[in-house]
Amino acid sequence: MRYSFLSLLANGLTGQKGWTPAWRDAAPKPAYDVIIVGGGGHGLATAYYLAKVHGITNVAVIEKSYIGSGNAGRNTTIIRSNYLLPGNEPFYEWSMKLWEGLEQELNYNAMVSQRGILNLFHSDAQRDAYARRGNAMRLAGVDSELLDRRRVRAMYPFLDFDNARFPIQGGLLQRRAGTARHDAVVWGYARGADTRGVDIVQNCEVTGFLREGDAIVGVETTRGTIRAGKVALAVAGNSSRVAALAGLRLPIESHVLQAFVSEGLKPVIDGVITFGAGHFYISQSDKGGLVFGGDIDGYNSYAQRGNLPVVEDVAEGGMALMPRIGRLRLLRMWGGIMDMSMDGSPIIDRTPLPGLYLNAGWCYGGFKATPASGWCFAHLIATGAPHETAGAFRLDRFRTGHLIDEKGVGAQPNLH
Numbered sequence: 001m002r003y004s005f006l007s008l009l010a011n012g013l014t015g016q017k018g019w020t021p022a023w024r025d026a027a028p029k030p031a032y033d034v035i036i037v038g039g040g041g042h043g044l045a046t047a048y049y050l051a052k053v054h055g056i057t058n059v060a061v062i063e064k065s066y067i068g069s070g071n072a073g074r075n076t077t078i079i080r081s082n083y084l085l086p087g088n089e090p091f092y093e094w095s096m097k098l099w100e101g102l103e104q105e106l107n108y109n110a111m112v113s114q115r116g117i118l119n120l121f122h123s124d125a126q127r128d129a130y131a132r133r134g135n136a137m138r139l140a141g142v143d144s145e146l147l148d149r150r151r152v153r154a155m156y157p158f159l160d161f162d163n164a165r166f167p168i169q170g171g172l173l174q175r176r177a178g179t180a181r182h183d184a185v186v187w188g189y190a191r192g193a194d195t196r197g198v199d200i201v202q203n204c205e206v207t208g209f210l211r212e213g214d215a216i217v218g219v220e221t222t223r224g225t226i227r228a229g230k231v232a233l234a235v236a237g238n239s240s241r242v243a244a245l246a247g248l249r250l251p252i253e254s255h256v257l258q259a260f261v262s263e264g265l266k267p268v269i270d271g272v273i274t275f276g277a278g279h280f281y282i283s284q285s286d287k288g289g290l291v292f293g294g295d296i297d298g299y300n301s302y303a304q305r306g307n308l309p310v311v312e313d314v315a316e317g318g319m320a321l322m323p324r325i326g327r328l329r330l331l332r333m334w335g336g337i338m339d340m341s342m343d344g345s346p347i348i349d350r351t352p353l354p355g356l357y358l359n360a361g362w363c364y365g366g367f368k369a370t371p372a373s374g375w376c377f378a379h380l381i382a383t384g385a386p387h388e389t390a391g392a393f394r395l396d397r398f399r400t401g402h403l404i405d406e407k408g409v410g411a412q413p414n415l416h
C-alpha cells in the first residue's frame with residue numbers, strides 16, 4: 001500500500017485497521033536467480049535496485065537473524081560525502097544524491113536530515129589537510145566550507161575553544177551532510193524490495209556454499225539448500241567468516257565499534273560535530289539523546305559488545321571537546337562488528353569464484369554508503385561490470401597495490 005496523508009487520515013478515522021505488513025516474512029524457495037546473503041541496509045538496498053533498476057525480481061535476501069539486526073540497526077546514522085580521494089568521492093556523493101531523494105523513492109519516512117557535519121581542526125597542519133580535502137570536494141562538485149574559529153564559535157559556542165592541549169582553530173563544514181533514521185532505512189528498502197517480488201527470508205543462516213567445480217551455484221542454510229544463478233555477500237562484520245565458508249581469505253579484520261546514547265535533552269546540538277584531535281563525534285537524535293562514539297576496540301572480535309577502555313577513551317574525547325557533557329547521564333551503549341579493510345575503503349567486486357560477488361570492507365562508514373552500495377552492487381550483479389563510481393573498490397587492489405588509502409595510514413585497521 002502507498003503511504004500518504006490520505007491513507008493516514010483514512011486509517012485514523014477507521015481505527016487503524018487498514019494497514020498491511022510492510023513486507024512478507026517469506027519462506028525460502030528451492031531456487032532463485034540471485035541470492036543476497038545479509039539483510040542489513042546494503043543487502044536490502046541491493047535487492048531493491050536489482051528489482052527496480054534491472055528488473056531482476058527472482059531474488060532472495062537471506063538473513064540469519066531479523067533484518068537490521070547487524071550494523072544497520074546499530075550505527076550512529078551519520079551520512080556525508082566529505083571524502084578526499086578520487087576513488088571514494090564520486091561514490092559517496094552519488095550516495096548523498098540518492099539520500100536526498102530516498103524518501104520519495106521509497107515512499108517511506110527515513111528521517112533524512114541534512115543538518116550538516118563540522119570536522120574540527122586544532123593545528124595549522126590539520127587546517128591545511130582540511131583545506132585540501134575541501135578543495136578536492138569542490139573540484140568534484142561537492143559542497144564544502146572552511147570555517148575559521150570565529151564562525152565555528154558562532155555555530156557552537158559551548159565547545160572548549162581554548163582547551164590547553166587541543167584549542168579549536170576552525171572546521172570543515174559540509175552542510176548537505178547529516179543523519180538518517182537507520183531502522184527506517186532498512187524497513188523502507190525491505191518494503192520496496194518486497195513490493196517488487198523479492199523474498200526476504202529471516203532467521204535463515206547461510207552455513208555453506210553449493211559448488212559445481214569452482215563455481216558457486218547456491219547456499220546451504222539452516223532452512224535447507226537453496227540454488228541460485230548468482231550469490232552476493234553483504235554480511236558486513238561477518239564477511240571474513242562467511243567468505244571462509246567458500247574457501248576465500250579476505251583482506252578484512254573484524255573489530256567492535258561502540259556507540260552511546262545519553263538521556264534526552266532539549267535541542268542543544270543541531271548538527272554533527274567531530275573532534276579533530278582524537279576520535280570522537282556527536283549529534284543529537286530527534287528524541288533528544290546525544291548520540292556519540294569514537295574509536296574501534298583495539299582487538300579483533302565477532303562480539304556485538306565492547307570493552308571499558310574504549311568507553312573511557314570516548315568519554316575523554318567528549319570532555320576535551322565539550323566539558324559540559326560531563327554532567328550527562330548515559331542511557332545506553334552497544335557494539336557492532338566492523339569489517340575493517342586494510343586501506344579503510346570498501347570492496348564491491350566479483351570474487352575469484354564464478355557466481356560469487358562481494359560487498360564488504362565498510363569499516364565504520366558504511367551506513368552513509370547504503371544507497372550507493374546497493375545501487376552499485378546491483379549494477380555489478382546485473383551487468384557483470386562495475387558501476388562507474390565504484391570502479392576502484394576492487395578486491396585485488398590489495399595484491400596489485402592500488403590502495404584507496406583515504407587517511408594515509410597504511411594497512412592499519414585500527415587507524416582507519
Ligand SMILES: Cc1cc2nc3c(=O)[nH]c(=O)nc-3n(C[C@H](O)[C@H](O)[C@H](O)COP(=O)(O)OP(=O)(O)OC[C@H]3O[C@@H](n4cnc5c(N)ncnc54)[C@H](O)[C@@H]3O)c2cc1C
Pocket residue numbers: 037038039040041042043062063064065066067068069070071072073074075076077078079204205206207234235236237238242257258259293334335336337338362363364365366367368369
Ligand atoms: C556503533 C556503530 C556506529 C556506526 N556509525 C556509522 C555512521 O555514523 N555512519 C556510517 O556511515 N556508518 C556507521 N557505521 C557503519 C555501518 O553501520 C556499517 O558499515 C553498515 O551498516 C554495514 O552494512 P549493512 O548495513 O549491510 O550491515 P549489517 O546490518 O551488519 O548487515 C549484515 C547482515 O548480515 C547478516 N549475516 C551475517 N552472517 C550471516 C550468515 N551466515 N547468513 C545470513 N546472514 C548473515 C547479519 O545478521 C546482518 O544482519 C557504524 C557502525 C557501528 C557498529
